[in-house]
Amino acid sequence: MSKPSLHQYYLSLIPNLVSELFFYIPKNEIRDDIIEKLDFLNTTNIFNTIYVVDYYKGPIEFKKGRDNTRLLLKDGDLDKNMFNLLEKKSEVPPHEFNYVLDKYFELAECLFYITNWMNTNINKMLPHDDTSSGIFYMQSLSYKKHFEILVKNFYPTKDIIPKGNFNALELIETYFPDIASQYHKPAHHPTEHTTPTPTNSVGVQEEIQPVLKKTKKPPLITALEAEKILLEQVFNVDFKKLK
Template sequence: MDSPPLETFFNSLLPNLWEEFIFFIPNKNIPDSVIDNFKNLEIEKYFNKIMLFDTYKGPIIYEKGTNNNKIVLKGSKLENNIYRLLDRQNITSSSGFNFILEKYLEQIECLKYISRWMYENIEQANYIDETIKGLFLIQLNHFDKHVNVFVKQFHKNSIDANKSPLNVEEIIKSTLKEINRQDQGHNQNATLVVGPDNATNRTPQKTIKQPLVTEQDAEKMILKQVFNVNML
């Protein structure tokens, strides 16, 4: 049985990362002019609300009483991605697999960074209880462990000191666009262009610097992806 193309395989790993991701949108430093331009969307009602990237509905408001099993057990999905990467390693060229590793590490470093920021700034959310705090901590621990396991298993080569910081906004933009396309079309073969299978050989890093993202940047990228709002 032929293996799926490189980009198709990469895309198939994304839902396990992003689905059931819990988050909130802080309302600080958003100009009134931006809010006025999008009053028809009533985006203000979502500020500081706990939200969830639902598997089937996309971004929704988290409600008390929501079944949290998928968030708590997300570690098994992340572990499954490791197994799939190990299987793929044996049937993909070195250059192609290294390219996948770089793209995947960008994803999980991004999610780890956002998860930590949300957990450390949870007091900005409107509704907080011990369950909510616990869920954000569990999510952070899942991604922290996943990054550590990934680095230990795959990133054994030297560090590229000239590697650019992560572009978190572009990572989220391309990823959620792809996940939405797969959900809407129910097409498991949807593709995201991440580079040809014979991409130039790149040495994966052991670590990547923390992305240089401010609180305002985080607001902008979440507003862009959830509400299609551009903030200048």
């Protein structure tokens, strides 16, 4: 049996990353001309509706009463990816592993940002519902913790942080001030790679807004741009046709 290619390996990580992903697309965040040009948005009643990437069925509309047991297993699924990446690191040349790792970083970064945004804005965009609010809160914690552990274990210095789809360093400084503080310390052994011990992340709704007090910075990314990245990378919606 032939060994899976790096591309196949990367694709094998995605199911654990996006399975049981709850999402919604607020209609007032996307221009009408974009909706008209994309059949996916024009023919699907997807706006202001909660969908979930079901473990067995793929993306389906979320209905009250659905068995959400797998949401409780989300942290375990994401941890499987971390163990998988740590094992793969010793199996392939560094330049091959780093390419796959950086591609994974971009998607994990996107999912952290957008689940955080959806959790923060759900009650502004959709009718208030305790069940839905709880689901999006739990989900945001899982992706935040996963992204934090990913950064701590594979990106010990700021100079190797990928550019990604966001300004990743600003994202880290905003949501992970403990990591950012380590980045600003002088390196005593620049050639020595050490793996920090993962720590538990704090709740998304308990985030302080510390590092942005001195200088007023623009938003890291708009809600539309985050939705665009998610639809392109997870659901293969082609936004290039709009250019």
